[in-house]
Amino acid sequence: MRNRTARSILLGVAAPVGALVFAALVCALILAVTGHSVGDVVDAMSTAAQRPRTLVNSVNSATVYYLAAVAVAIGFRMKLFNIGVDGQYRLAAMLSAALAGAAFMDSVPSVLRIAMTVVAAMLVGAAWAGLAALLKVTRGVSEVISTIMLNSIATYLVSYLLNPARLAVTTAGSNNIGTRKITEGGQVAGFEVSGSSTKVFGLVLLAVVVGFLYWFVLSRTRFGFELKATGLSESAAVASGVSVKKMVVISMLLSGAVAGLVGMPQLLGSSYTYSLDFPPGLGFVGIAVALLGRNHPIGMMVASLLWGFLDNAANSLDISGVPREIVLIMQGVIVLSVVVAYELVRRYRVRAEQQAVGSALGRTKPLEEVSA
């Protein structure tokens, strides 16, 4: 048994590592073909890896990516594709930013104010995802379609609300527009790192907590079991007394609530306002990171750190004359090769396990048994 667990872990690591090596080779090939030096990239990357600021920014990006990945993974676990994490977090960040920045909040005690902001974001995210769940269980609308549509609607809604006549403020002469800036009492302090001009988001702890809860709920609770069972076989889950509709609603709400958190570290730790330059597209990064991390709490953590580092190393590449697009290519190749590698390892594992069972039971030696 112990041997098998060791091999199981080894196999689990083999897929992503193999995929990364493969992706690195592909990127090296692309660089060579386009006339860039592989050495330059390695230099730039290792320079970036030694710069405290880049590392801090990587951790901060990873914090946000991790939350997005967990939001996506909750749905993935039951084969529910919440493509709408993007719209959910943007709407949630915008509305909770408006709430946190509102003048009356200035008199609310800091902790309570932050808690209210975070809870509001979770509620908005859950509500927006809940719409898709509702459409799915009552009308059978595929959540893929509805969440994509809801992303679009969220964009328009945010645009509509981000107007001086509604939830936004502008400063004269500025071309930016955003919600009222959250004053200091509503901000979450970061952690100083020597040698870095940026701080690590205080809400990095939130991501850790969310990751722990994700692990606990999925592997230790009845709900998590039913979620997994539904993902593995909906028909078996139904026959086992699981209400799939209920699971769809609950998991979408949870996914949306976590999606609501995605914007929080950036909002409360750095931007303090939801404005035109609030980072978009994190929901889609979450999908890639969840895929890469295999929906696993630790796997996604590693994946989000890798993703964050690649994103933040892009400037270093750019300045050393390598097109920053190589990062996008690298990320794309990694995701593709990881998906392929996981499938290969999965097949190998199934066969290996059958083999192990077979040899443990002596079933692959038919001749001796027949003669016996």
Place this chain on the structure above:
Amino acid sequence: MAVGLVLTACGSKNDSGSGGTSTGASGSQAPTSNLKIGLAYDIGGRGDQSFNDSAARGLDKAKSELGFSIKELEATAGETDAQKEDRLRQLAEGGYNPIVAVGFAYATALEKTAKDYPDIKFAIIDSVDPAADNVANLTFAEQEGSYLVGVAAALKTKTNNVGFIGGVNVPLIQKFEVGFTAGVKAVKPDATVQAKYLTQPPDFTGFNDPAKGETAAKGMFDAGADIVYAAAGGSGAGVFKTAKANGKLGIGVDSDQYNLPSLADVKDVILTSMIKEVDVAVYDFITSVKDNKFAKGNKVYDLKAGGIDYATSGGKLDDIKAKIDDYKAKIISGEIKVPSTK
């Protein structure tokens, strides 16, 4: 980190490529033609057929005329202020001076960076923020130029109906709409002005999606417009294409689009263009640093100061040029105040 290991494993030896200095600037010498210019683009970068390209032209001009060495960095969609800040800091650490940040999205990042590099001269396009001793804010009175092309449109429309197509619905582009509408109404108070934005933020593809421009323009022409003002960067090409197919007219933006080689086959439908010379602003800024005449603070490019104007190439405005210039004079004199917000 995993990727670091992987890459090191298959790479070569590793002596410092760039950056390296982590504190302070590599002191600013008196401006000479040996200046290293750093330029950080907004999303889209060089080749966006819009204001990034316009900034690039100014840089190119400075480079070819004055022999500067340059470094251009691009932004990625979805990045944070911290990543923008990192970009500016890497330029600063690399000894680039002056450094130009293209677009208001750099305001927060520049505020933090400029503070740590007092010896480096920065410029930011389209933003009055941040205010610092070593930052020049280069902004434009787009509403004034838009007002003039609005006047032209009103004088030329036969259907008493004109259109405005904005790339992305952000305050910057809303200034174009407000000025344009005011110009049209100044001439023909009863004229209809249709307005549409191709995308909503954070989707900035509206600046570079000719197909969307085409569809939007078609809708406006079908609804009775005969002249459409495209303040939509690269999407304008689609607007002109539709105008040509329907026998209508379009108005260009940013540069004198009648003379752009890429639009040569549709130039006969370009009535005029609202000129916003980001290239001039960038070039001026660079030369001012070189000549040791750097001036901090907001420099507004408007009709009076130049940098904003309307184009007359193609001769379609020959008959009304005098009237437009009349309005122009009144704006410069302050007799007409063009609004910039709704």
Place this chain on the structure above:
Amino acid sequence: MSTEPPAGAAPAVHLTAITKRFPGVVANSDVNISVRAGTVHALVGENGAGKSTLMKILYGMQQPDEGTIAVNGKPVSFGSPADAIRAGIGMVHQHFMLADNLTVLENVVLGSEPRKGVGLDFAAAHARIKEISDSYGLGVDPDRLVDDLGVGERQRVEILKVLYRGARTLILDEPTAVLVPQEVDELFGNLRDLKAEGLTILFISHKLDEVLSVADDITVMRRGTTVASVSPEDVTARKLAELMVGSALPVPELRESTVTDEAVLSVEGLTLVGADGRTVLNDISFTIHAGEVLGIAGVEGNGQAELVETLMGIRSPTSGTITLSGKDITNESTRHRREAGVGYIPEDRHRQGVLLEATLWENRILGHQTRKPNVRGPLLDRRGAKADTERIVVEYDVRTPGIDVNAAALSGGNQQKLIVGREMSGAPILLIASHPTRGVDVGAQAAIWEHIRRARADHLAVLLISADLDELIGMSDTLSVILRGRLVADHDPATVTPEQLGSAMTGAGRED
């Protein structure tokens, strides 16, 4: 059609020392078969004895690791079914591969369309099909829609399809599994006609009476290898069966009656109208008492699956009531029914019974995720679940090296034993068992029967649905026949024969 091969010619198919290794499943090992041309050759063996693997090798779907194949004396090697077809070998699969909304003609020509220039020459194909059908007495009308055909007719279309492609040796994989006894007789008539025309038939089955009545030669497989070649004159069904299992046979039978007068499950006027407006279940009423096994016989697709799913709460009936131990559960959820003591052995274990990519102990929790020893409040009791899985593995003889392997790694029979063990735990009062021994080996079959018998003695009520008529007759206290969604006849299992049941199942015996 070509002429009959001369007497004393090389065997139509000759397999020598075929070996195929697979991880974890029974492989073929030193398989030797010689099929004489112009005969019906039966290949018998238990499920999992390696027959299907062997046939896949012969049909080019898999390549042997060792050994040789010779067709008409010439060594061949098949890389794909196309190679096998070219060599004149055709396969009729157990599950029909026909498009319902196409005609017989279209189905037959699909994939080998008759061309005339760029167009299709349907007239020629039509004539050819008619000719084949007539010469072998298949009685297939090329213009009928497959959707309108019965099971036996569909099977003949499959045979025709193979003949149309020029096959001279036909492999029939368990062709009688889907047929009622009357259709089996018709099929055998067809097989004799084909043989008379000089074709060779390799017939795979585990139904020994059928084999004895139709085959000229019999090869027995056990645990992946050929253990005997016999002639039907020399053996009895019992002897064959013992060759197959290598030991004496278990027999499905109940001992003394344990039926009580305590009604456990009462169904009244149960009617279910499907989404397409078809009445799937029509006014079904029955009662099962504690200690009673009610067997339901019927050709597959006559409403058994829907009946079971309605009883489990997976489907909602259009009308009628379901009462469990005096409590109306018609509108209760599946979970409540399970918690009230209903055990469920589903017809398709991969669809409803197990999570293949989950461990055995997780599968132990499935369907029992609200009950001890699997949970404590909202939390899983992993230790409790694991300990109880160990118990099931021992008590139900689930062959596995441990409970942390995925269910997918187990053979079908062992998966089924795990399901039975799980559904029997927690003292159920009613067991709904659909085909509980389908696809399991003889040892497991006997064990499952024994567990049902023991639970019945402990007052368990059982609804037994099976396609195995011997199992139904042997294991039931009461027998009903379901036909087109209705319970049409009751039989006394003590006196009824499989033939009588077969008649009732097709509706032919209703006037008797």
